[in-house]
Amino acid sequence: MSADLQPATDSASQSGQPVARVVLKPKKALPFYGRHPWVLAGAVDRVEPTTLAGEHLVAVDGQVVDLCNEKGKFIARGMYNSHSRIRVRLFTWREDELLDTEFFRRRLCAAIAMRQQLGYEVTPQQIAAGLSRSETATRMVFSEADGLSGLVIDRYGDYLVLQPTSLAMQLRAEMLVSILQQELQPRAIILRGEKTSMQLEGMEATPDRHWGELPETPIVIRENGIAYEVDLREGQKTGFYLDQRDNRAVAARYLQGRKVLDLFCYTGGFALNAAKLGAAEVIGIDGSKKAIAQAERNAEINGLPVKFEVGDGFQTLDQMAAENRRFEAIVLDPPKFARSRSGVNAALQAYHRLNRSAVTLLSPGGILVTNSCSGTVTPEDFRLMLSGVAQKTGRDIQLLEQRGAAADHPVAATCLETEYLKCFICRVA
CATH class of the missing domain: 2.30.130.10 (PUA domain)
Known part of the structure; x- marks a missing residue:
C-alpha cells in the first residue's frame, strides 16, 4: 500500500x-x-x-x-x-448514480410500493381510512430481488425486523432505520444478525439492537385465518417463515382427510393449515424444544388438534420405518443444506436420503410435500433428486405442483439465486 x-x-x-x-x-x-x-x-x-x-x-x-x-x-x-x-x-449500472442516502430511500420506497401494489401491504390512504396492519406480516425487502443486496426486512404488525446479511448493510443500519422510521412509522425496529451470514461476511458478532419500544411478549399475526405468536426477540431468522405463506394454504387442500406427518415443522405452519382444512390426524416434529413449545401454543390458541413432538427429522423417519408406521401425507421442510455450489452434492445426498425415507412411510396414493430452501440447489437439481428417489424405492412419484416463495419474495431475473425456495407437491403411487 x-x-x-x-x-x-x-x-x-x-x-x-x-x-x-x-x-x-x-x-x-x-x-x-x-x-x-x-x-x-x-x-x-x-x-x-x-x-x-x-x-x-x-x-x-x-x-x-x-x-x-x-x-x-x-x-x-x-x-x-x-x-x-x-x-x-x-x-x-449507472455511472451517474451515487449510493447515498437518497439512493437507499428510493430503493426502500420502491420495495414498499410493490408490496402495496400486490395487496400485501396497506397504503397510507387505507390506514387513514381505518384499515389496520396490526396482525398482518410482510416481507418488505428481499435483498437482491429488490436491488438491495445483503438486506432483508420483515414487517410483523407494527414492528419491523431488519436483518443485514452483508457488512455494507450492517454499517448503514442507522441510516436505513432512519428512512424506515420516516416512511413506515413502526412502533419499533429490531436489528438482528444471522450468525452464518455474519461469519461469511467477516462481520463481528454484535448484540441485537432496537429502536423504539419492543413488546415484552410475543405478538400475534394472522396468516390464512390462523393466528401465530411470533417472538421478535429470539425467533429463528426474523421470527417466522413468511415465504411459505401460500404454499401452506395450497398444500393443506391436498391433505384433507389424511393422516399427516409434518417434519421440521418449526412453529406449526403446515401442520396447523392441514388441521384447519380437515386433515384426519396431524403430527408435527421439530428438533427445537422452543419451536415445539410455540407450535403447541399456536395450536391451543387456534383450537386445532395437532400433536407436536421434539425430534430429529432423519432419526424420526428411521425410527418410524423400524416401527412400520404409515402415513397418508408427509411434509418435509428442512433447513438449508447448502450455502454454496461446492456443497450442492452433499445437500442433494441429504435430500435424497430424507425423501427416500419419507416415501417408504407413505401409503400408496400418499401426498409428499417436499421443500428445499437451499438457493444453490436448482429446481432441476431437486427434480432429478426426486427421480433418483423414485428409482431407488420403486415407487412412481407424480409431480402435481411445483411452487416457490410467496410474491413478496420475488425472483430477480438477473439473479436466479433468489429463486431459493422449492416446494414440490407430489403423489406417490
Missing part, C-alpha cells in the same frame, strides 16, 4: 461516491454486463484507489467501489468486502 493512501472517510461513505475501482480479470465481465449482482473473489484482478475530494483513498470493507473491465471501463457500482467470497455486491 502506498504511503499516501488513507482509509475512506465517513464523509466519503455518506456521500455514496466510489473510493476505488475493482478491476476484473480478462473474460470475467460478461455476467455483470448481464446485471448479476455478485462479483466473486475469483473474478477480481486488482483493486485500484481513486481520488475523491482531493484525498487519495483506498477501498475499505463496506465502502462504495466501481466495477471495471480489464481495460478500466465502468460496468457497475457496488459495495466492497475483502473478507467475503462475494467481493462486490452491485447496486447500480
Whole structure:
C-alpha cells in the first residue's frame, strides 16, 4: 500500500461516491454486463484507489467501489468486502448514480410500493381510512430481488425486523432505520444478525439492537385465518417463515382427510393449515424444544388438534420405518443444506436420503410435500433428486405442483439465486 493512501472517510461513505475501482480479470465481465449482482473473489484482478475530494483513498470493507473491465471501463457500482467470497455486491449500472442516502430511500420506497401494489401491504390512504396492519406480516425487502443486496426486512404488525446479511448493510443500519422510521412509522425496529451470514461476511458478532419500544411478549399475526405468536426477540431468522405463506394454504387442500406427518415443522405452519382444512390426524416434529413449545401454543390458541413432538427429522423417519408406521401425507421442510455450489452434492445426498425415507412411510396414493430452501440447489437439481428417489424405492412419484416463495419474495431475473425456495407437491403411487 502506498504511503499516501488513507482509509475512506465517513464523509466519503455518506456521500455514496466510489473510493476505488475493482478491476476484473480478462473474460470475467460478461455476467455483470448481464446485471448479476455478485462479483466473486475469483473474478477480481486488482483493486485500484481513486481520488475523491482531493484525498487519495483506498477501498475499505463496506465502502462504495466501481466495477471495471480489464481495460478500466465502468460496468457497475457496488459495495466492497475483502473478507467475503462475494467481493462486490452491485447496486447500480449507472455511472451517474451515487449510493447515498437518497439512493437507499428510493430503493426502500420502491420495495414498499410493490408490496402495496400486490395487496400485501396497506397504503397510507387505507390506514387513514381505518384499515389496520396490526396482525398482518410482510416481507418488505428481499435483498437482491429488490436491488438491495445483503438486506432483508420483515414487517410483523407494527414492528419491523431488519436483518443485514452483508457488512455494507450492517454499517448503514442507522441510516436505513432512519428512512424506515420516516416512511413506515413502526412502533419499533429490531436489528438482528444471522450468525452464518455474519461469519461469511467477516462481520463481528454484535448484540441485537432496537429502536423504539419492543413488546415484552410475543405478538400475534394472522396468516390464512390462523393466528401465530411470533417472538421478535429470539425467533429463528426474523421470527417466522413468511415465504411459505401460500404454499401452506395450497398444500393443506391436498391433505384433507389424511393422516399427516409434518417434519421440521418449526412453529406449526403446515401442520396447523392441514388441521384447519380437515386433515384426519396431524403430527408435527421439530428438533427445537422452543419451536415445539410455540407450535403447541399456536395450536391451543387456534383450537386445532395437532400433536407436536421434539425430534430429529432423519432419526424420526428411521425410527418410524423400524416401527412400520404409515402415513397418508408427509411434509418435509428442512433447513438449508447448502450455502454454496461446492456443497450442492452433499445437500442433494441429504435430500435424497430424507425423501427416500419419507416415501417408504407413505401409503400408496400418499401426498409428499417436499421443500428445499437451499438457493444453490436448482429446481432441476431437486427434480432429478426426486427421480433418483423414485428409482431407488420403486415407487412412481407424480409431480402435481411445483411452487416457490410467496410474491413478496420475488425472483430477480438477473439473479436466479433468489429463486431459493422449492416446494414440490407430489403423489406417490
